[in-house]
Amino acid sequence: MAFESLTDRLQQAMSKLRRKGKVTEADVKEMMREIRLALLEADVNLQVVKEFTKNVRERAIGVEVLDSLSPAQQIVKIVDEELTKTLGSETVGIEKSPKIPTIIMMAGLQGAGKTTFAGKLANHLMKTENARPLMIAGDIYRPAAIDQLKVLGQQLNVPVFDMGTDVSPVEIVRQGLAVAQEKKNDYVLIDTAGRLHIDTQLMDELKQIKDLAQPNEILLVVDAMTGQDAVNVAESFNQQLGITGVVITKLDGDTRGGAALSIRQVTGAPIKFTGTGEKLTDLEVFHPDRMSSRILGMGDMLTLIEKAQQDYDEKKAEELAQKMKENSFDFNDFVEQIDQVMGMGPIEDLLKMIPGMSQMPGIENVKVDPKQIARQKAMVYSMTPAERENPDLLNPSRRRRIAAGSGNSVVEVNRMIKQFKESRKMMQQMSKGNMNIPGMDQMFGGGVKGKLGKMAMNRMVKKQKKKKKKRK
Incomplete structure (x- = not known):
């Protein structure tokens, strides 16, 4: 799973502080050195690492932290807050159109997982919003791309519009949008061909599709295993297309995960979804605070x-x-x-x-x-x-x-x-x-049976109830 080595390194760096009753400025500097190395090894962008460590260090060596009753806990809290900020602070959902259909266009390198993501997103929208999406097969260059999208459509019972491989993607999108208007589909998902960000001809094609479709969302699909180059790809696509969000796929793979920590900070575009497997259900809405907790080994109960x-x-x-x-x-x-x-x-x-x-x-x-x-x-x-x-x-x-x-x-x-x-x-x-189950004594600060545990569980249940009411 992504971030495992980063999680281990960060936990080791902060566990030394937890064992100390009093934390000095020298202890903070030593911890920051280890955190910086851990982030660099995880393939996080150098500029992002510099800014992150600078912010944490400035806050951590403040008098109110070092003189507090539990400085180690305060510093862990600061690291969590700064990591959440680096990842984007708030959860950003799909930007919906005031009138149907909401048009979502996928872009990215070949092999990043755009076609699979289109199927996953269609499934997600159907489950969460009872939506009626239409998928447009705009990848005429990759062998079997259209067939793959059709198979996904059959599995989900979602219509797929295609015109084969002899018609230009721009014309396919034009006619596909007309069908969506006629059939009253509330979402249109446009699957485009993978391309290098330096491929001028294919990038121009994407720009033509953008000008024609006027999509509400242009989602850049990035393979987490691309590593540091994922940031360069994201930056280039953003400059040429103006992406509205990022989808990071293959976070379940043997990857260092640094791209996820870098893309939001470098491009300014929010990470909206993560792909965590091959199944159509393996899609998660990206929550910066929850991802930060996961990376720091603090769990993700929500x-x-x-x-x-x-x-x-x-x-x-x-x-x-x-x-x-x-x-x-x-x-x-x-x-x-x-x-x-x-x-x-x-x-x-x-x-x-x-x-x-x-x-x-x-x-x-x-x-x-x-x-x-x-x-x-x-x-x-x-x-x-x-x-x-x-x-x-x-x-x-x-x-x-x-x-x-x-x-x-x-x-x-x-x-x-x-x-x-x-x-x-x-x-x-x-x-x-x-709830006195062996091995669970330390969870929620003194066990699930403790007051803090009950408070935490009650807060989570209330939060879920509020979300359910909103959806209704």
Whole structure:
């Protein structure tokens, strides 16, 4: 996952301060030296690094910080605030047109993921706004680009307008917009061909499409793995097209992530979305404050809650809560929960969104093998309906049959059943309000059971309720 090495380096730099009761100016300078090195190694733009470290140092060596009761916490807070500012301070959404359709044009280098992003954005708009988008296939140069967009359209049940590869992209966009007006589509997503920012002819083509379509948004799609050159690409596209926002793809890859920290500061264009995988659901609205918390290893509970809300409907959640309370959670529910959680993304990434988890020893080694999950589901599917509903029926002879039927050993079946029972026990404790779960003592400043934890959770729940009311 992007930012992992940066997160580790920043945590190491700040952990030295946390261990000190009194922080001196020399301690701050030493920490800033390590932070500067960490940012440079993560491929953050040099000018951005200079400005960031200068701002943090000036604020951190102030009398009100060094003389405070907890200077280390104050400095971590300053680093978080300055990092959030570098990333853009506020969440910036799609600029909607006062009259339909809202036109969004994608631009960027070849291979950055524009076509995939078009599909992801269409899916996002349909889910969050119940929108009716139309996608226009304007990439006539890349082999199979039009076919790829059509496949995405079929998966999402979204119309795709194309005229093959023998018509100019400008004419395709012209006729596609006419269709959108006729069909009353509220969004038009224009997929354009990838091009180098130094390719004059193709850049002129983009300018013609811009002049014709008058898009509300020109989103530059940038591959996070491009590294430092991503900033140069963004700067050039911005000068020639006037981009309104940036989309950073492949943040789930083995990348240093510095481009994300640099682009906002260098171009002034806000980062609006991040792509975190290949699935059409792997798209996140970019929240600077949450990304800062994630980079600093402080978790991201709001995004975790939102992910859960997307995959759970309220009725099912109520049914599950009741089953947990009554201790009637069975293997059918177990499989359903596995599918729901796996749909939210890799478990190891979800764990790191929980505050405090990234500091837990060995968390970086936590890996969930999809094959192991498949083996557990095979064991459940080898049970009879009665056994799934009543795990207490599983005597030794039944367990041997399940092992044979699922291609596992009896030891593995016993282990899975034991894990299931422990999970059910823990769920029942949580449903009764007992949140004293081993390994969670330090979260939310003294445990989830602590006052601070309850306050934090209440604030998050209230915030989510407000958002829901606004959407309605």
